[in-house]
Amino acid sequence: MSQDDTALVLFSGGQDSTTCLAWALDRFATVETVGFDYGQRHAVELTCRAPIREALGRINGWGPRLGPDHMIDLKGALAGVGTTAMTEAVAIAMTAQGLPNTFVPGRNLMFFVAAAGIAARRGLKHIVGGMCETDYSGYPDCRDDTLKAMQVTLNLGMQQRFVIETPLMWLDKAATWVLAEQLGGGSLVGVVRELTHSCYLGDRTHQHDWGYGCGTCPACELRAGGWDRWKRSEKPRG
């Protein structure tokens, strides 16, 4: 098997990374996953990962392509960096810099450094992340330029030829639902709805058409808004 046919997916258990995992399974012969425990308030998302992997393995014959899962503990590292609304029970608000206080400075950059270390060890070429700058929370580490620069940095710093793939970069949240349907039909849409987690507050007690969540935090609003726009844009089936 060629190394060109291998990928490592940054897989949190949310809607975006689950769609990215399906995207990778659709394209590559060997796909491994990596998750990060950084003390997130919505650590419940980590418990969603194994059931999602299992469910994706039953779609489109993807099971044999799905390799091992890796889990990296960054709790100490990111707790040492400082308090944000993503990791502490403080209200979600905008900061003086114009960034939401759910932004964890350095988080995605650390994710990629750790993921690339695993990819180097495992001989995996494509590193896939669900970052998006079309319909997002304003995080500067989700920008296309950030990730292109990261690819160059990792390749120089680790003497590799990684390719960072961001299939959602130019999609809005409605288009992300469309992509899920294209990749895995109703089965994949069902997995995304029922099994993935996006809510920043970690709420899995309230169920909506678009999945579980509090319904009011920025992550729920993005997910619900995308679902509504997708449903409105669907042509009635005759």
Ligand code: ZN
């Ligand atoms: Zn929420």
